[in-house]
Amino acid sequence: MEQRIYKTIRGGQVSLLTYLKEVWQVRHLIITFAARDLKVQYAQTYLGLLWSVIQPLTGLIIFSFFFQRVIPLHISTPYSVFVFTGIIGWFYFTSLVGQAGTVLMNNQQLIKKIQFPRLVLPLSKALTGLIEFSISILLLFALMLITGCPFSWRILFLPLVVLANVITGLSGGIWLSALTVRFRDLHHIIPYLIGFGIWLTPVFYPTTIVPHEFNFIYYFHPVANVIALYRWIFTGTDVNLGQIIVSFSLAFVLFLSGLVFFVKNEKFIADHL
């Protein structure tokens, strides 16, 4: 008598497509984890979610003071709007790299006890980041109203640029999360990368003040181009299409290879924790 097999477990590789289907089936977990993290992070605080804007707001105040009063940078748009477009893009990116990169390590107990596609953990970080990002965007709108910056039709492109921001951040986050399980050193390296990275990224300065011979960097710097696109949307500054195409292709390749690497290593994650 042949019995119907409900499920089979064997060693070996699953294809990326099969894996992504599995993730899709449990997509509710992405929301579950994101909701959990938000609740936990802001539980028992008086300001709650408002805390998520304190950090970009502090950045805004410090950069505005320094680059308007101490070392004035001359740019055509109000500096506060200029720097805040940089800050929101950079913060979303770094929170994805930092949080998605460490999410497997921070959920070891769960990973050892319950089976689910592990990719939902870094993906859930994209969602928590998006909530915090949205609050910052509201703050940006307020800044634009205060400083009298006009809103433009270009805002329709915002979702696409946010998507580019997410993919750029996740490409780093997914690679790092899979790698940190094997190489714990990376856990310590991530904050350094983020700390120094802001100097290589036009967050508080415009690319126009960077000497021309260094401009090639931006062909390999997707975050710089994400920020450039935010500025294009909100302040109407020019963008370099060549830089965008090259750097975004690079980010996409990193993202895809990160997914492949993650899926390939997923079966060893529990072994190494």
Place this chain on the structure above:
Amino acid sequence: MSELALEIKNVSKSFQIHENRADSLKENIARVFSSKKNTATLFHALDNVSVKVKKGESLGIIGRNGAGKSTLLRILSGIMQPDTGEINFYGKPVSILDIGAGFHPELSGRENIFLSASLYNFTKAKIEEKYQEIVDFSGVENFIEEPVKNYSAGMYLRLAFSIITCLEADIYLIDEVINVGDANFQMKCKAKIEELIAQGKTLLIASHNLNEISTLCNRIVLMENGKILDIGTSDAIQKYFTIAIPEYFSFDEGKAFHLKEKNEIHSGVEQISILNYGLKDYEATFTGISNQKPISLFVEVEITEPVKISFGMQFCDITGVVAFTASTLARGSVSEIIEKGKYQITFLIPPHLLNEKMYAVNFTLVGEKKVLMKIDKLITLKISDGTETINAVVLPGVVKPIINSVIENIA
């Protein structure tokens, strides 16, 4: 042939153990440039394990720590992948490797119910349907909006367990969870498991406590070093268990008792040294020491200075449960002063008291109101009913006194 619930076919799993685990990048980079070969050795956590579990069966997996029980359950639940081999499930499995898995201390009881249940793949509608049942079962309704970090350990366990009881599946994979919590909670766990068995569900329960699962499981797998040593009934396994688990006993097969090595023991009390110990009068067959006859155990000590002391022997079964304690201390009195000299202390165990199983005898020295020293497993005994066959039915229980019983026709 009855229907199968799951089939484990030739499953192996090994881990690399590095002499110096190259957890850091530096070591991995250094390794590329160094001439030293990778010093990793393979540890076979599971070695060609095959088991068939029938539908409606409850199978126990027993073995000491590191025997491979947990690795097997992790593979069955999909948390780890086997290196080779295959597992077929003929029904929906659910694995309960931990009580309160996925709980977050900062979240409220209600939020944790939703979180934990969705990790077990409940849909939101399903959780809402089961929510009241879970809360009622847990008995923490008044605190359901409080963060679980403020719960007492007992409340926490009850809430976590009530989520598990609402899981619906055909095959339950359970790891050690029945050993947590207080006695009351354990009873509740066992009752729930018995209920599942009665419903005809298939169970796989891993434990290192043979007593616990011998009442729940009709077949038991004994694992050691990643291999299956034996599969059989609880009684059959009990015979091998003692051999396989030297932490509990070290025995040569066929020997009726074992004495701890003399160089391993110290009285722990300056004025007293232990000279000798063993069994005096007993009757043994191939199967062990007969419980049909009295058994006397003795310890000889030398006392160099007068000391206030009394002596005791604790009889424990292999799971560590104390069956009873024999003491030179008369009830209610205190230890008496014993003068300098050599003494022999004898304990006479009456017939028809010990059950047909293994006992470890711990020797205790008790001073003025406190235990000065406890020597674990000074003597270990294999007790039998005095017959030459092993296959007699062993009744559960740490002791086996003679209980008279009658069956009367009252019609």
